[in-house]
Amino acid sequence: MPSIEEIPAREGRAIRVGRGQxxxxxxxFGTQVVDFWAFDARDLEVxxxxxHTRAALSRLTPRAGDVLVDNRREPMLSFESDxxxxxxxxxxxxxxxxxxxxxxxAADHASCAGNLRLALASLELAVPACPxxxxxxxxxxxxxSGDLEWRExxxxxxxxxxxxxxxxxxxxxxxxxxxxxxxxxxxxxxAQYALLAGESP
Amino acid sequence: MPSIEEIPAREGRAIRVGRGQxxxxxxxFGTQVVDFWAFDARDLEVxxxxxHTRAALSRLTPRAGDVLVDNRREPMLSFESDxxxxxxxxxxxxxxxxxxxxxxxAADHASCAGNLRLALASLELAVPACPxxxxxxxxxxxxxSGDLEWRExxxxxxxxxxxxxxxxxxxxxxxxxxxxxxxxxxxxxxAQYALLAGESP
Numbered sequence: 001m002p003s004i005e006e007i008p009a010r011e012g013r014a015i016r017v018g019r020g021q022x023x024x025x026x027x028x029f030g031t032q033v034v035d036f037w038a039f040d041a042r043d044l045e046v047x048x049x050x051x052h053t054r055a056a057l058s059r060l061t062p063r064a065g066d067v068l069v070d071n072r073r074e075p076m077l078s079f080e081s082d083x084x085x086x087x088x089x090x091x092x093x094x095x096x097x098x099x100x101x102x103x104x105x106a107a108d109h110a111s112c113a114g115n116l117r118l119a120l121a122s123l124e125l126a127v128p129a130c131p132x133x134x135x136x137x138x139x140x141x142x143x144x145s146g147d148l149e150w151r152e153x154x155x156x157x158x159x160x161x162x163x164x165x166x167x168x169x170x171x172x173x174x175x176x177x178x179x180x181x182x183x184x185x186x187x188x189x190x191a192q193y194a195l196l197a198g199e200s201p
Numbered sequence: 202m203p204s205i206e207e208i209p210a211r212e213g214r215a216i217r218v219g220r221g222q223x224x225x226x227x228x229x230f231g232t233q234v235v236d237f238w239a240f241d242a243r244d245l246e247v248x249x250x251x252x253h254t255r256a257a258l259s260r261l262t263p264r265a266g267d268v269l270v271d272n273r274r275e276p277m278l279s280f281e282s283d284x285x286x287x288x289x290x291x292x293x294x295x296x297x298x299x300x301x302x303x304x305x306x307a308a309d310h311a312s313c314a315g316n317l318r319l320a321l322a323s324l325e326l327a328v329p330a331c332p333x334x335x336x337x338x339x340x341x342x343x344x345x346s347g348d349l350e351w352r353e354x355x356x357x358x359x360x361x362x363x364x365x366x367x368x369x370x371x372x373x374x375x376x377x378x379x380x381x382x383x384x385x386x387x388x389x390x391x392a393q394y395a396l397l398a399g400e401s402p
Contacts, residue, residue, distance in 0.1 A: 045330075049294070051292065051293065051294035051333050052294050054292050054293065054349065055293050055294060055300075058348060058349045058350070058351070059346075059347050059348050059349055060292065060343055060347045060348075060349060061347050071330075072299050073297075073299040073300060073303060074299075091252065091255050091261065091292065092252065092255065092256050093250070093252035093253050093256060096274075098273050098274040098275075099256075099274060102274060128329065129246075129272075129330070132252050132333075142261055142343055142347075144345070145260075146260050146261045146262050146343075147259060147260050147261075148255065148259045148260055148261060149259070150259070
């Protein structure tokens with residue numbers, strides 16, 4: 001059985017995932033958005049790209065079975081499974097210091113962009129800019145008018161997604177600290193992850 | 202009358218637009234997609250950001266009257282007018298060399314990402330990465346399923362948009378060279394632009 005690790009509430013975690021290995025991300029309490037990034041371990045300027053993945057799939061949001069591509073349009077991850085209703089977001093950028101200042105929060109409010117930097121720093125890594133994230137379980141429906149709504153997650157307790165690495169990757173997760181907008185049901189909580197053994201992809 | 206300049210078919214152009222001045226982009230023949238970027242003239246790492254603009258507007262696509270924000274979530278442009286039906290795209294990344302190689306085109310096929318680099322170089326400027334573009338007149342409807350369709354423009358001959366600079370900007374336009382996918386009605390053509398005199402924004 002793989003070891004299950006915690007992503008504490010409002011924090012981020014980074015992990016190296018070798019080619020053929022997979023990462024499982026678990027929505028422990030069913031109410032938490034987890035921002036997700038992946039970087040090519042050989043060159044961190046190559047990263048999972050939601051704009052290029054949208055173009056490759058001709059779809060706004062990936063679903064289980066899809067291959068997700070990097071900013072060079074090359075396959076990076078296999079989105080292997082998803083036990084949740086599949087409601088995720090690719091159009092909203094990760095929350096950051098500027099977002100919370102505009103919401104009236106303190107300058108030291110945790111953010112997903114900040115968690116990305118801290119998590120990478122724990123592996124002695126850094127990136128020049130925060131790429132758009134794959135916002136797991138973030139419920140941002142696009143209405144027929146094109147308007148976006150910010151809703152609570154529809155995930156269930158213990159729902160999980162699995163991403164298999166098609167190249168050696170560094171993957172990063174942030175348990176989104178947003179408590180002003182109710183995307184996390186108003187109360188950011190922890191999530192979990194597990195590194196799964198390699199199988200031939 | 203402002204001087205009207207050409208964006209030759211498949212090429213890009215960059216222009217400095219001072220705070221309070223405005224740029225008019227003209228769809229000369231009504232069938233052309235124009236990829237658009239803006240950068241803060243004082244710091245090119247600060248750029249018009251479609252993800253942050255989507256979040257600021259809670260809408261997928263800006264429309265006339267909206268304020269567009271940069272990657273620090275600060276107001277950068279006023280989207281002052283739009284004579285077209287308002288069908289533009291923010292979810293597809295600019296075409297690039299990798300895109301055309303995958304479509305079977307030659308390695309030297311022009312691209313919007315390449316045009317951005319060339320246009321900035323004409324002003325002796327460079328950016329480390331190509332930001333997501335505001336794809337003027339690109340018709341990528343989001344179906345209720347979340348699927349994206351790649352359709353021809355619905356703009357009319359001579360339709361135009363105007364962006365007023367809220368800070369000193371460098372704006373860049375690329376007459377998209379895509380002729381494989383029929384977003385430009387299969388035949389990339391030229392477009393035009395004009396720098397408009399400053400008025401108090």
